[in-house]
Amino acid sequence: MEFQYVAFSVAIIILLGLLFSKLFKQVKLPGLLGMLILGIIIGPYGLNLIDKAILNISGDLRAIALIIILLRxxxxxxxxxxxxxxxxxxxxxxxxxxxxxxxxxxxxxxxxxxxxxxxxxxxxxxxxxxxxxxxxxxxxxxxxxxxxxxxxxxxxxxxxxxxxxxxxxxxxxxxxxxxxxxxxxxxxxxxxxxxxxxxxxxxxxxxxxxxxxxxxxxxxxxxxxxxxxxxxxxxxxxxxxxxxxxxxxxxxxxxxxxxx
Structure with a gap:
């Protein structure tokens, strides 16, 4: 069975993002800081755990995230x-x-x-x-x-x-x-x-x-x-x-x- 690495990358980003945000909030630090540090760790210049297909559309993902924030x-x-x-x-x-x-x-x-x-x-x-x-x-x-x-x-x-x-x-x-x-x-x-x-x-x-x-x-x-x-x-x-x-x-x- 073929391993769906793109889907795995999305799951890693979501689960670890929520986890790091929660951990940083527990020590009275902004959850966003935890997410930023996570991005550095698992990104292409860290452990490189994210599929290239996700990185190729990262600009679109950031735009969608900003749109959601502005709608909020x-x-x-x-x-x-x-x-x-x-x-x-x-x-x-x-x-x-x-x-x-x-x-x-x-x-x-x-x-x-x-x-x-x-x-x-x-x-x-x-x-x-x-x-x-x-x-x-x-x-x-x-x-x-x-x-x-x-x-x-x-x-x-x-x-x-x-x-x-x-x-x-x-x-x-x-x-x-x-x-x-x-x-x-x-x-x-x-x-x-x-x-x-x-x-x-x-x-x-x-x-x-x-x-x-x-x-x-x-x-x-x-x-x-x-x-x-x-x-x-x-x-x-x-x-x-x-x-x-x-x-x-x-x-x-x-x-x-x-x-x-």
Whole structure:
């Protein structure tokens, strides 16, 4: 009988991932840290226990994981709470990112001697946050009602979900300059709010269609979950395909699907 090594790799990742997460939580360390260390141990530069077929699609698996996290973020946001922290959340989405990116840029330029363009790329690579880390933690805070009276978890949650769009856009400006390409800086900067608006509209459009389907057809909850996930994946890939034509913050749209 042929040994199904791909299926075995998936089983190893799931079982050991849960085990390492639980062990690290027992010693008051983040479960995510345990999963990261496990990945290093069983990955291609460690014990090499993962089949190459899994490694070849690891980028797609990471994208799906991020989509699930952002859907959870959308599910965790309530309209009344969002109204209270709306302006603060908007400020949180770009002010810390820009300040941190510029600070790292100037420090790395004047102290480390990096050329200003390369320093700019470094600054906005470092400034970008990881929704995969922040979103689950903020959802945990909301569930435990920690800081919810002032809406702090919600502010960070919504800000982190759009922060990457700002970082990627500014990074792309420095990258284009580094590559000697002609860049319309004003249009590139103005594309940031345009990406948000188009992403939100796409998310709303898909969410309205899903709501109509769920109201008019008898669909089980498990099937609803799969349909929502599939729709979010399609939106993410649509954003990637149309990125050279129309700028779309597809990940923001994914969160809107969960929110609506």
């Amino acid at each position: 973020a959308g599910f965790g946001i309530h309209m009344d709470s969002l109204r209270k922290v709306g302006m603060s959340a908007i400020k949180m989405s770009f002010i810390p990112d820009v300040v941190e990116g510029l600070t790292v840029m100037f420090v790395s330029h004047y102290l480390l001697g990096l050329p200003i363009v390369e320093a700019g790329m470094l600054g906005f690579i470092i400034a970008a946050v990881s929704p995969a880390v922040i979103v689950p933690q903020m959802l945990s805070f909301i569930k435990r009602r920690m800081g919810t009276s002032k809406g702090i978890p919600l502010i960070i949650l919504t800000g982190a979900s759009v922060d990457d769009v700002v970082s990627i856009t500014i990074f792309s400006i420095f990258l284009s300059i580094y590559g000697g390409q002609q860049v319309n800086y004003l249009m590139t900067v103005l594309s940031i709010p345009l990406q948000f608006i188009i992403g939100i509209l796409f998310g709303l459009f898909i969410a309205v269609i899903l709501i109509y389907l769920f109201k008019h057809f008898n669909i089980r909850n498990t099937e609803k979950t799969l349909i929502i996930l599939a729709s979010a994946i399609i939106l993410k890939n649509l954003g990637d395909v149309l990125s050279s034509i129309v700028p779309i913050a597809a990940l923001v749209g994914v969160m809107v699907i969960g929110f609506v």
